[in-house]
Amino acid sequence: MLGGHMMTSDNLALGLLQNALTASSLRQAAYSNNIANADTPGYKAQSVEFESLFQNAMTTAPAAQLGQKSMPISLNNSTALLNIKPEVVSDPNTTVNNNGNNVDIASQMAGMAENQLRYNALSQDMSIRFTRIENVLTGV
Template sequence: MSLTSDVMALLQTALTAADMRQVAYANNIANADTPGYQRMDVSFEDALQQALGLTRSASPGDPLAALTGADWQAVRQIQPTWVVAGGTLVDNNGNNVDLDAEMAQLATNQIRYNGLVQALRSDFDRLHAVIGGASGG
């Protein structure tokens, strides 16, 4: 595969993760008062960073520089997964949903999703221009 198709596939998988995360946050909000409910989340970015050989402290200067040396076989294998985010209790009834935190994460995830859509659209626009769609249509 080419770097362009690898990046497009990665963007698609990241969109899937963001979509799953929207569902998780919405479910968490809906169950904020359900006794014993444990909040859900989606695991994706940590596995992606590991496959790309990145660390959280890596410089964000040129994010695509890391992609050229990435193990794309490993990157293509990464899929978002549902996780139960247990741990601290927020309520006396065993529920660990913090409604304010969920609302903030929902908004942050929506911004991330919109950014991923824009990045994917830009890739398609570039391909369209290269194919010749910008010259006459």
Template sequence: MKLFSNTIHSLEKALDNSALRQKVISNNIANVDTPNYKAQDVSFKNLLSNEMNSPLRANRTNEKHFEFTSSKRLNSQVVTKNDTAYNHNGNNVDIDKEMALLAENQIYYNAVTERISGKFNTLKTVIKGGN
């Protein structure tokens, strides 16, 4: 029996992605003056679109086996941006861009936490019988 819906699972993955993005952005900001440091980014959208375009197939060895459903674990990946250099010391961190990304990610994280909180409040109401 499945206790939580796919929505809660998707929101959980969104929170994981946002937390990873927060770490990467914070690391970029911390290394803004480090010579030859290359900024990093979290690539989830590209990974998701690639996975959605390639269906997962399984070979059943017996017709009594359950039908295989796609339950891939999509994980974000951290990529390093090596193609630019904004400073004379080889560093390519754009502090203004990183601060904007940090604010955007914080708003996204807050929205997802509000949504998952609403889902759990709905479950709590159902468990209590509508009281």
């Protein structure tokens, strides 16, 4: 159930897209924070884990135990997948600079650009889905 209504594939897709957009938004904030702290002694870069958590849930689902590498997203396993939330993590064991900081500006900038493209694609996907739902409701 999502919002008191029976789970549909549209609800599932929108919920998963929402979680992915949240992860992308958090990731953008982490990149910005990392870049802002590039010269802060001892600062450890933050990153956001989401896709790996999602992939883990897919490969450890019951169907994976039957020899499949992954389990297709279905309405039956949707609750577990919708409960996967992005996590902000940092790596305390690496050092890039002499001051103990591990921010690599070039990699942070590249990651930020890639993440912006991902966010734009996710936003466009969500917009298209909402337009289709609106067309169904208005009879267009």
